[in-house]
Amino acid sequence: MKSLVNAVLGNTPIIKLDTLFNNKNVYAKLEYYNPTFSIKDRAAFNMVKQAWDNGKLKKGDTIIEATSGNTGLGLCFAASVYELHLICTVFSDVPIEKINLLKAFGAIVIICDSKYPSSGEKGYVGVAKRIAEKYENVYYVDQFNNNNNVMAHYYSTGPEIWNQMNADIDYLFATIGTGGTISGIGKYLKEKNPSVKIIGVEPVGGIYKSHFNKEDEHYMDHLIQSISDDFISGNFKQEYVDEVVQVEDQHSFSMCYEAMRKEGIMIGTSSGCVLSAAREYDIPAEKKALCIIPDLGLKYMDTLFNDQYLSENNIIVEDCPKRKQIADDLRDFCFAKDLDCQVC
């Protein structure tokens, strides 16, 4: 079991984004190289492992978690390693691919209406808590307050980054969902070198920027899944963060397409958000910045890569002019020759 986990969990690659950031030193840590294709595999596995090691879980037990998908998927992996059952509460805006993946990996999924506040009695977090309170034998993982979420990144992601960057890093850009990623990596990097700048990233509408700046907190809906919910997570440790910046949804979405075209990486929307933030930030040419890429674009075929979803949400992604021209020519050719096929 240990060798399986060591072989597939963590140790993800870092690449330099030479085309997207041509005269800057901007790197990306590709966290979709984890067993269920996201950074949350690390946190999910560590939260289960610690509960197991501390005697809170045993084979055949049931765990429950409120998730926007990725933590649930990571828990599916952990549940299979430790032979547990898993219940996930999600909200109805979670992409259908993630819900189907959760079911395929064996989780029982409870879909709560997105219109309810997350922590209210009908919200996805509130429902998970109520079930855990009612059923004494169901263990609530609680990624928003469980310190082993933060520690997963303190003990694994942080040291990996330090070694892979040869102890030479000036900025870290990471999105804020539960805050586990930024807090754990931030704590580790600050201990190694207090002058590393830790930049939190969220969409316009998120509440972390105002919270961080001690202004009135005001949440507005946005399109970036899994980050900046309508409450401040207990695992956001702002003492390890230097600044929180915001990105327009439009820029995050366009960036996903640009990253695919220019760097060949197929990333999810929170990754687009973090790369846009790095591009909009004034990073001096001689400094090194690392962006955390949380997950894979394949999980967003019904949103990010769905023309109808994009137009309903007024997101414009520019097609590559050359590609468009080739496709138009082929369409004309196929029509003229009556080949009875579709060019898309």
Ligand SMILES: Cc1ncc(COP(=O)(O)O)c(C=O)c1O
């Ligand atoms: C796609 C994606 N991006 C970013 C995050 C944020 O990570 P964290 O919860 O560690 O802040 C999450 C968390 O679920 C996620 O699923």
